[in-house]
Amino acid sequence: LFYGPSGGSVEKVARMIERMIGRDKIDLIPIKEADAGKINQYQNIIFGLSTVGKHTWDMDVPEDAWSAFMPELEKVDYGNKRFALYGLGDHITYSLHFVDSLGTVAKELMQHGAAVIGQVDPSGYEFQDSDAIIDGRFAGLPLDEDYESAKTPERLQNWLDIILKEFK
Numbered sequence: 029l030f031y032g033p034s035g036g037s038v039e040k041v042a043r044m045i046e047r048m049i050g051r052d053k054i055d056l057i058p059i060k061e062a063d064a065g066k067i068n069q070y071q072n073i074i075f076g077l078s079t080v081g082k083h084t085w086d087m088d089v090p091e092d093a094w095s096a097f098m099p100e101l102e103k104v105d106y107g108n109k110r111f112a113l114y115g116l117g118d119h120i121t122y123s124l125h126f127v128d129s130l131g132t133v134a135k136e137l138m139q140h141g142a143a144v145i146g147q148v149d150p151s152g153y154e155f156q157d158s159d160a161i162i163d164g165r166f167a168g169l170p171l172d173e174d175y176e177s178a179k180t181p182e183r184l185q186n187w188l189d190i191i192l193k194e195f196k
């Protein structure tokens with residue numbers, strides 16, 4: 029599981045996943061420490077990220093760890109790998125851009141021919157618009173620790189049940 033940023037809700041959820049799957053079955057790696065070579069050591073990969081959209085600031089956002097990592101995706105060997113993504117967002121304050129980054133990273137992976145699994149039906153969510161909707165479904169699992177943290181354990185468990193079956 030490659031996650032970023034560190035120290036917030038994305039990392040909190042990464043640790044929840046670690047507990048649910050079992051410490052001995054998963055490695056947690058901060059995306060700021062990852063490169064293509066590290067990704068290539070694994071077949072079954074979870075990406076954890078959040079959306080802190082550029083449009084929400086009136087100044088330029090400094091490069092975050094995911095933006096810095098993105099060029100590494102060009103060097104990944106996509107054969108025989110599966111990717112599942114979860115994205116932290118805030119469905120109240122950013123209803124028009126709910127978990128947008130989930131879509132950005134998923135689309136980038138798909139452009140490289142990656143197998144992306146773990147799409148989620150949007151019917152369980154309230155939001156106005158999202159770049160993470162691809163062909164009518166969220167490209168991964170949206171989570172909102174700001175306003176819907178009570179829903180996180182069940183959403184995670186349902187999603188993990190599905191992706192763990194699809195991982196090789």
Ligand SMILES: Cc1cc2nc3c(=O)[nH]c(=O)nc-3n(C[C@H](O)[C@H](O)[C@H](O)COP(=O)(O)O)c2cc1C
Nearest residue numbers: 036037038078079080081116117118122125126127
């Ligand atoms: C400046 C700022 C901009 C944000 N923009 C979005 C957004 O566009 N869409 C969204 O769903 N959430 C947005 N959020 C909410 C975060 O994604 C959410 O709080 C998330 O849990 C942060 O996790 P992290 O602290 O691990 O990065 C924004 C939060 C901040 C502080």
